[in-house]
Amino acid sequence: MRDTERIARTGSPMNQWVGIVALRDAPSAVAVPLHRMAAAIAAANRIRSYVLSGGRKVRYSDVREALRAIGRRYASADTLGRSAEAFTAARFFADHTDAWRELPWWLQHDLGDELDRRRSGRRRSIIPGHAPAHTSARPASRRQPAPPPAPAAVSRAPLPRKSAPTQASHHQASTFIVDRKLDVLDVIRPSLTDPGPAFDSIELPTALTDWLEKAGCPLAEDPVRDRWIRIATLHTSFVYEQATGPVSLVGPHLVPMLGSLGATWLDLLVLDTFAADPTISDEGAQSTRLARTGPSTLARLGRWAAHTGFVRRGRGEQLTDTAGVFETVALQFLGALLLTGAHRALLRLVEEQIPSTGTRGADESDAPGQYDWYTLLQRQPSARDMEWEFAASGPQHAVSYSGTVRTRDGRSAVATGGSKKEARQAASREFFRIHMPDVMKQTSTAAAVPHGQVRLPLRYSGNEPGHAQAVDDLRVAFELTRDADPWLSQALIHRSWAHENPRSTATSRQRSNTLLAHHGSHVAHALMAYDRALEAAARGLRPTAEEARIGSVANTECRRLGAALRLVPGMLIGAGERKNDMSDPSDGAAQAVLATAWRCLGTRLLVRRPRVLHEWFAGMDYGLDPSTQLARLCDRFGITMAPDFLVRGPDHGQERLCELTFTGPDATARWTGQALRGGKTQAKHQACHEVLELLHEHAEGSRSTWSPHERELLRFLLRRQLIHAPSLSAKHQQRCVQGGELGLDALATGDDAAFRAWATRTTDLVGTLAPETSDGLLRFYIGCLGLVRYGSDSPLRTALREAAVECGPSATTHAAQATLRAAASTAKAGSALREVLGTWWTEPGEARRVRMQDEAGIHGGMLLGGGEAAALREVLDWTAQAAQSVDRAVAVDLSLDGGRPYLLLGIDGVDLPATSAVLLTLLAEVVPSMQCTASDGELLVHWRPPGAGQGSQQNSNPIGVAGLTALATPLDVPRDLFPAHTETEAFA
Secondary structure, eight states: OHHHHHHHHOSOOGGGTTTSSSBBBOOOOOOOOOOHHHHHHHHHSSSSSOOOTTEEEHHEEEEEEEEHHHHHHHHHTHHHHHHHHHHHHHHOTTSSOOOOSOOOOHHHHHHHHHHHHHHTTTTSSSSSSSTTTTEEEEEETSSOOOOOOOTTTTTOOOOOOOOOTHHHHHSSSOOSSOOOOOOEEEEEOOOOOOOGGGGGOOOOOHHHHHHHHTTTTOGGGGGHHHHHHHHHHBBBBHHHOOOOOOOSSSSSTHHHHHHHHHHHHHHHHHHHHTTTOOTSSHHHHHHHHHHHHHHHHHHHHHHHHHTTOOOOOOOOGGOOOHOOOOHHHHHHHHHHHHHHTTTTHHHHHHHSSSSSSSSSSSEEEEOOGGSSSHHHHHHGGGOOEEEEEEEEOOOOOGGGEEEEEETTTTTHHHHHHHEEEHHHHHHHHHHHHHHHHHHHHHHHHHOOOOOOOOOOOOOSSSSOOOHHHHHHHHHHHTOGGGGHHHHHHHHBOOOOHHOHHHHHHHHHHOOHHHHHHHHHHHHHHHHHHHHHHHHHHHSSSSOOHHHHOOOOOHHHHHHHHHHHHHGGGGOOOOHHHHTTTTTOTTHHHHHHHHHHHHHHHHGGGTTTHOOOOHHHHHTTTSSSOOHHHHHHHHHHOOEEEEEEEEEOOOOOOOEEEEEEEEEOOOEEEEEEEOOSSSSSHHHHHHHHHHHHHHHHHHHHHHOOOOOOHHHHHHHHHHHHHHHHHHGGHHHHHHHHHHHGGHHHHHTTTTTTTHHHHHHHHHHHOOOOOOHHHHHHHHHHHHHHHHHHHHHSSHHHHHHHHHHHTTOOOOHHHHHHHHHHHHHHTTTSEEEEEHHHHHHHTTTOOOOEEEEEEEEOGGGGGOOOOOOHHHHHHHHHHHHHHHHHHHHHHEEEEEETTTTEEEEEEEETOOHHHHHTTTHHHHHHHHOOTEEEEEEEEEEEEOOOTTTTTTTTHHHOSSSHHHHHHHHHHHOOOOOOGGEEEEEHHHOO
């Protein structure tokens, strides 16, 4: 039995450690001197600080609190990918070791904002980085008057409004110098996840690889791109049916995310082909053209995918050649090309498949749907009072329609199409061809204006210094040439000004910015989709539904960009519109500026852009509105929320208030939001935002005093959450973990001090809980911690999933198996520290070179729990195998400081913390009480002080007792984590 166990521990031959062991320059091997132990202990106990981009230093404890606050806010808005990343990042800033991983750019941005907010004491929005979702469609025009005293049923005194700039200055033409941020930066993006060599087994047809080679995208030069292209060839039906093999690592939402990304960019690239067409008079016509050309391009892409033969379908889909399946995978292919940086291949593929749109009239028969013949026919006086008849024919799955048009004078035309709309268009065109050929010829001739002969607009040269400065500033910010000035000028022309100044508009060959804004809305959507998809793909192959969801860019977000670029002072706005303090023209201007930048720069905007634009994307709202956030929270904990609305003020300036009534089984609470001008939806968002903000402020501990109304509401909501938590389903427990609710953000990261502080604050608000509630909370916290350590997306399960198909690095495979062995031993009886060392040192059959120094005295017999002892044994085995692979000795020093034992491990010439990083990361998840500190290439192992995780002696409140007891309780490991036909005890 001992030999079998030893083989299970040592695992693979030593050559598998090549590339795992990190070597370093070090002096010759000597016994570890005492001063190095003292230096390591001092390093573990020193106060650590994080340096922000501006050079400001922040203590790790403050960084953890800020990261948890960011995570809670993202989770509340259902942006779970970012919330998980923020909570995970909080683990990097443990007090006992230096942070070893860089934060992503968006999290650095949010962290700086959050820490600045805490220092200034100001309140903030639910989503980090932008104005609250409930704000009106434009900046406040004036200071809001204070609401009247709340009625008796209202349980809150209104909060004072902050002052805001007057609205009159919002639309006023600028006569002073506007200070805009003009600095530009290179975008540093996260690296795409490498799916692993296992995905190389997915075959690609020669026709596809040859096309990629001709498009300048050879797959052999980039293995990561090669693997993502292979993933993109999988239809969702195929992914669903694969329970084993590398495809089982692909989450159900990954390929649909690629398809959504491809569809977004296909719309933009199709629109690019006719965005500057002079025959398009307004955004409605442009949108109509896109609605017609887009589907035909997608159909051609689907036929190309079917012809190339790279689509992998499920067994059911293989029975029928449904065009939609091939089109879906073609969009996935576009998304993969974009994510992997193959932009030239992407543009070439779309250009090859898009219908010809350069000069209509040259070959009208090739693209009959490019002109609205039905509308043109309706405009003909001689063709009024038309009568239409439609007849369907063919099987149900392939119905075709025949459309017949007749006029009163007896003229008629017949044509067919795949739908009634297509048949009507075709019949209208046939009517022109037969009965009105001269009109058709004139229409075609007018439409066939080559783009090179179009009279381009001129830069507006009127006496508007603010407009001229804005054009110059935008050119510098986006690094454009002066050729872009006419389009930048057009981007700043509001339709009201163009209507009031037709002569100036015609002289400059200009128009309003509506067409540019329509194009820019697609540009903003495409750039946002790219950022969001890349962020999700960089985390792994199993994004959640929320991570994979690619939404749209709201007008409120475009207004935020317009405010950041300070566009309104440079806009040309009509006199009447300038007096309208309820509108905000900056959203259309921001979209138009984006369209101009895109036309000049193209995909270069993905890699280099103005800082203002980059920060706008970083703070973009991907999540749910405050009303939906609060409604989901109440529904989860059995609380009924009912809104009621109050109106006050004159008809021309009415303000609305929303009163929320919260009802539980045994209590009721009310809250009234601040008054604002707008509809019921805005008023409800305002009230819900304020309630959510109170919950966030309590969770982060940023306020120590509450008004009676605030205390009453918090007491109701928190008490209801605590009472209902034990009865939550596993699904809702997982949602609590993802949202960091009820102190789980601190408990899941092993920060017992932060959890203890939260429990104390909560107890002061909710008062005494029934004994059965305390017992239920213990079960609730144990269940949630089990999801953290062994859930479907836990680090250990992810590593084991990759190891099962030999997809991950060998170090990850070894570490996952070692961590699973340690986890299986958590329920076993513990061992003394010195006994673990002695057993490891003297194990039969192991030729280990060890130099031991023991200065711990009687404290070297400190009792370790079953999981702690097993985790230490895995670290020792890992260290010994690393030493054996380089033929070096292991230096082991056991010492004592402050009544606590410390174990220092070192290998001459080996960076042991770097060598063991993947193992220590996984072990920290299942055995959080064991702490490891890097010290000059050596590894210091120590443990949380005895009793630190027990709530019974250091906490008098039942909430703290329940949570900290759960943290110290050995958790059962799910049996499905172990290899088939292996008992837990045998594996351990």
